[in-house]
Amino acid sequence: MSKTVTEPNPQRWKALTFIAIAQLMVVLDATIVNIALPSAQADLEISNGNRQWVITAYALAFGGLLLFGGRIADLWGRKNTFVTGLLGFAGASALGGAATEPWMMFGARALQGVFGALLAPAALSILAVMFTESKERAKAFGIYGAIAGGGGAVGLILGGVLTEYLNWRWTFFVNIPFAIVAAVGAFAVIHESEGARNRSPLDIPGVLLSTTGLVSLVYGFTRAESEGWSDGGTIGMFVASAVLLAAFVLVESKVRAPLLPLRVLLDRNRGGIYLSMGLAVIGMFGLFLFLTYYLQVVKGYSPVKSGLAFLPMVTGMIVGSTQIGARLMTRVPARLLMGPGFLAAAVAMLMLTQLELDSSYPALILPAQLLLGLGMGTAFMPAMSLATTGIDPRDAGVASAMVNTSQQVGGAIGTALLNTIAASATTTYLDDHMAQAGASEQGARLVQLQGMVEGYTSAIWWAVGILATASLVAFTFITAGGGKTGPAVASGGKDAEEEPVLVAMH
Template sequence: MVEAGQRLKQAGTGNPWVALYVLCGGMLMIVLDATIVNVALTDIQLDLDFTASGLAWVVNGYLISFGGLLMLVGRLGDLIGRRTMFLSGLVVFTVASVLCGAAINSVTLIAARFLQGIGGAMTSAVILGMIFAMFPDPKDQAKAIGRYAFVASAGGAIGLLLGGVLTALDWRLIFLVNLPIGLIVGVAALKVLDNDRGIGLKEGADVPGAVLITAALMLGVYTIVKPAAEYGWTDPVTLGLGAVSLLLLAAFVLREATAASPLMPLRIFGSRNLSGANVVQVLTVAGMFGMFFMGSLYLKQVLGYGAMALGLAFFPVAAIMGVLSVQFSEHLVMKFGARTVLIPGLSLILAALLWLTQAPVDGTYWIHIFGPMVFFGTGAGLAFPALMNLAMSGVEPQEAGLASGLANTTMQVGGALGLAVLATLAASRTEHLLAAGKAANEALTSGFQLAFWVGAALVVAALVVAATVLKSVPAQPHGHDADEVDADELLLEAEVASERTGI
């Protein structure tokens, strides 16, 4: 795997670190759009005359196409070339952003958001695989993953801040700002990214499998963000659609087990780290939404924060994650191993959510919010670089795009699941208390507190999986000479082979 990565690196057209920053620029643009819209929803509703139920589709349309296509386009990136997939997605995403900014009514905006989700999936699904190919050396790889993890994880907090600034000027700017960014990233990508050919469609041109997994994921995400969120998890519509989604997923697994050229070779799940890390990611991201979404609603609806103040309140998360991801995560992962770094990070995220469960009706930022923000930023800055290393460990180069798409899929599905579960529980609790005669602020706060408790329980489950399933990738001490590096690489490959076979 190391030799294959070195060949890819030597074939490159530029400095791999420059290529990394180009990839991160594309990822940041996509991650920002996942949260930047939330700040502008009220303005969008007034300007385009959205109904309350229709407004949710500004978010849901993006989530369904994005989450539903990630695994498919990740594998297609392996087959036709990851650079081709990245650039194609960038074009689709940028054009769709312009269409969003030019929307004249609710229908055109929702359609453009669905298209934007397709472009976002195409672009982001292959990035992690490209990074692993460009940086075969474990030390450089850990450093590169730290930078990527900051963008992928802290981008949501940055989106809230930027959304407040742009919405104050004109909500259309939150979409139109992607045009110059997309052009700059696209031109740079043409110059610095490797023009890899891929392994060919004949190696995985599984059309029935592609249809099954795309339908299963799209229907699953739709079930989470629409009927489950609006009618509850026990509603017949929710249960029926959820059952169909699971049947489609089961049919996909059966298809992949018997297909001559499967879209997703099931052997990839033989890696304990890949399987375990994706489970940890689903649980952690679902719990994290208690911080980003329920936390922002608490600040806005209970404490009365405006758009700018709301964005600034989350700034410590992005700042701390940036410092840790760029300066320290690589050293910690290399010295102690990814699993050892992951568990304290998850523990700090848990502490942040538990702190928020005590947020009162008359809370103040410095006493009730700032501390959780610091804990969350520190925890996520430690956890996500380590988690991404674990999710890609032991993956063959020709399957890196698939593993990257899978990691992005679990992040998106975890986010959608967390949003639906926490929002439904919080709303139900609030409505119950309002019916019992409680004041609006008290009812809202109690609902948010319940959401934070559930988020904390999800992170506890993630901690259990991390402690019992994951195996730490061997740490790489600094300061080796050439012979020692060769020996360490052989040792790493032996450990990876052992991990893949479960020995």
């Protein structure tokens, strides 16, 4: 195969702008609806039993179809997939904002997940093949990593502002200008060569097994949160997921053109990145959940104020990703950024185990959030870059999809596992202390609030351990990165030399 190169065209930075807009839209959409959910539930008369589907429909479609979306990007072209995903996401968002019945809302959220699963891996794989020079790649992935890590907190802020000052429908409508601007811009400035596409036939059995296996896994954790871990349906979902994913691995090892080539997973560095990032997201999603409730229920913050209270984490993410990670990525091994980054996040969580009813925001919560953001931003940035370094260009989409899949599954596990731990600890505390509250309503309320805080801190202790484990995985498994050579070359092998021509053009 003839060697192709990526032309040094400055227009690629314009392309990065549109990729960043799209990534921000997808990531913040995972949390922006959370704050608006009570208002939407009341307007559409969604029952308490069904309200979880506003969140679950998106998570199932997005998490279940990511691998398929990644391979579609490889087959059909990353630019085509990216633009289609953006326009579809805009249409689904319009449907959600205009919903008049619960089924319209659930359907719109599922469609958002479907199109999100197309555009998210396409965006990362475009970035991976567009920026191959060492310093440029560091800057580009610094920006991308900051958005990927901090977008969830931005969603909490934006969701609070839109819900309080406009109404819940704008948490959907706000996606439309984001998507249209990104789609028009990407169509204008990104050009992808035909040779960059993967012409292998689509692995239909792999698509069916991976999609049903991942949907079963994500739904199993979602169901565990509402129905309990011993529920028959929950156990059934986990068993089905294990069987389907085991069959998927078997099929992928046999077919000629697999959906997910096992070499992508079995590479020591990529495997370590997928595992450590998944673990880290478990801990981070727990913090979003508990701090939101702590600030609003215990501290009495408004939705806007509680959203703004997450700004230190966003600031830390941006600084950690663009100033620490991006500056050091080409100088030190990735494990010396990821390992300490996840460890710093664990220390931040350790600080938050000291939460009390009267804890000071400036003295405890603010510095903990800042440290968590710095740690996660520093770790995520090299992880995003290294996960797509040296990959065969025709596998770039599915390798990128695995980054998103590890985050999505981690988020589902984190929400279900840590929420279950918190609820159990709260129940135990109330059983032991409610008698001490006496007959007064104020005393009972105080004990209930103390029980909530006890539950949060119990779960945060688990998050500390999970983040420490992510740090250990990064130190142990990840050996690549650093040095003066560009990331695409540092991996060695012919894959590193066969980057396709993907340039930004007028």
